[in-house]
Amino acid sequence: MSEPLILAIESSCDDTSAAVISGNKILSNIAATQSIHNEYGGVVPELASRAHQQNIIPVVAKALTLANIQQNDLQAIGFTRGPGLLGSLLVGTSFAKSLSMALDIPMIEVNHLQAHILAHFIDDANPKPPRFPFLCLTVSGGHTLIVLVRDFFDMEIIGKTTDDAAGEAFDKIGKIFGLDYPAGPIIDKLAQSGNPGRFRFNKPKIDGYDYSFSGIKTSVLYFIQKELKKNDAFIAENLADLCASVQEDIVDILLDKLMQAATDLGISEIAIAGGVSANSALRAALKKIGDEKNWNIYIPKFEYTTDNAAMIAMVARLKFDRGEFADLSVSATARYDLTEELGG
Numbered sequence: 001m002s003e004p005l006i007l008a009i010e011s012s013c014d015d016t017s018a019a020v021i022s023g024n025k026i027l028s029n030i031a032a033t034q035s036i037h038n039e040y041g042g043v044v045p046e047l048a049s050r051a052h053q054q055n056i057i058p059v060v061a062k063a064l065t066l067a068n069i070q071q072n073d074l075q076a077i078g079f080t081r082g083p084g085l086l087g088s089l090l091v092g093t094s095f096a097k098s099l100s101m102a103l104d105i106p107m108i109e110v111n112h113l114q115a116h117i118l119a120h121f122i123d124d125a126n127p128k129p130p131r132f133p134f135l136c137l138t139v140s141g142g143h144t145l146i147v148l149v150r151d152f153f154d155m156e157i158i159g160k161t162t163d164d165a166a167g168e169a170f171d172k173i174g175k176i177f178g179l180d181y182p183a184g185p186i187i188d189k190l191a192q193s194g195n196p197g198r199f200r201f202n203k204p205k206i207d208g209y210d211y212s213f214s215g216i217k218t219s220v221l222y223f224i225q226k227e228l229k230k231n232d233a234f235i236a237e238n239l240a241d242l243c244a245s246v247q248e249d250i251v252d253i254l255l256d257k258l259m260q261a262a263t264d265l266g267i268s269e270i271a272i273a274g275g276v277s278a279n280s281a282l283r284a285a286l287k288k289i290g291d292e293k294n295w296n297i298y299i300p301k302f303e304y305t306t307d308n309a310a311m312i313a314m315v316a317r318l319k320f321d322r323g324e325f326a327d328l329s330v331s332a333t334a335r336y337d338l339t340e341e342l343g344g
Ligand code: KG4
Pocket: 013, 139, 140, 141, 142, 143, 166, 167, 168, 170, 171, 182, 183, 184, 185, 188, 274, 275, 276, 277, 278, 279, 280, 305, 306, 307
């Protein structure tokens, strides 16, 4: 029998994305990024839901065209149920319900965080997928987690941030430097011509595998305020070094705990996922550790790191095989824990 064709929708934050999957193979993966938030320094929820409303139909149409299929070829529709911004999630959820009714095909709810992790199983995400059990550092604008992944739907959070997420730290520190939102990729780019050893900021002292990023943000803010009093061109004159230094500190903080967890648990299959896993310094540092320690490192293809519907499609496909379908009463869930509906 041929593989089912599944359409997936992702609308949890500020990207409207649609993808078509057949087996583990992505046939199309389209995203409309909302630039409207840049000038506000962060995502404005009301504007995000309105933009999703405008984007969703053309994005889905494009995903179907690129996959060279018609609506009627679809066997199921996957959608992000949460976590995320409620108004944004509602657009994707309602769209999925309408299409499911119109085409008389089942709907599959997907947890966005599980999807970031399971993106590693898309056929071209890695040369080979991770082996269970593996550790996955899941780092995005809203989450920073060390997840012990025992199986596709058997995951345990063993470390998390106690305040800001890693992506949030990049974005907020970027804002202090006067950079647009999201600042993570801009810092990454500027850091490439900077000296990472030039400045050092406060690292958190926190036990176990948990993280904290509010200290480094405050440390950068006070330092910049002090320097600007002496020289009002301080940021402009030192931007690349500032970005490289901050980036190195954040990467160190992330990898210290991940290495500690891997060593304690005796796990040598190590993956990263989420928007911040696009960061070039994080990717390079993790590869180096892998070579030194003889660990298998899994770094997903760039397009499967930041929010995308391909990862939602991957989870929808796994659930399709298990016959796990949502009923029409399903609702978007803004706070949706990674482990909430697992194990079934
Ligand atoms: O996973 P994602 O696209 O959305 C959420 O689920 O939050 O992650 C977005 C976050 C933003 O904070 C963004 O600044 C960060 O990922 N990010 C990066 C890079 N690319 C995206 N941070 C550092 N370096 C990057 N290259």
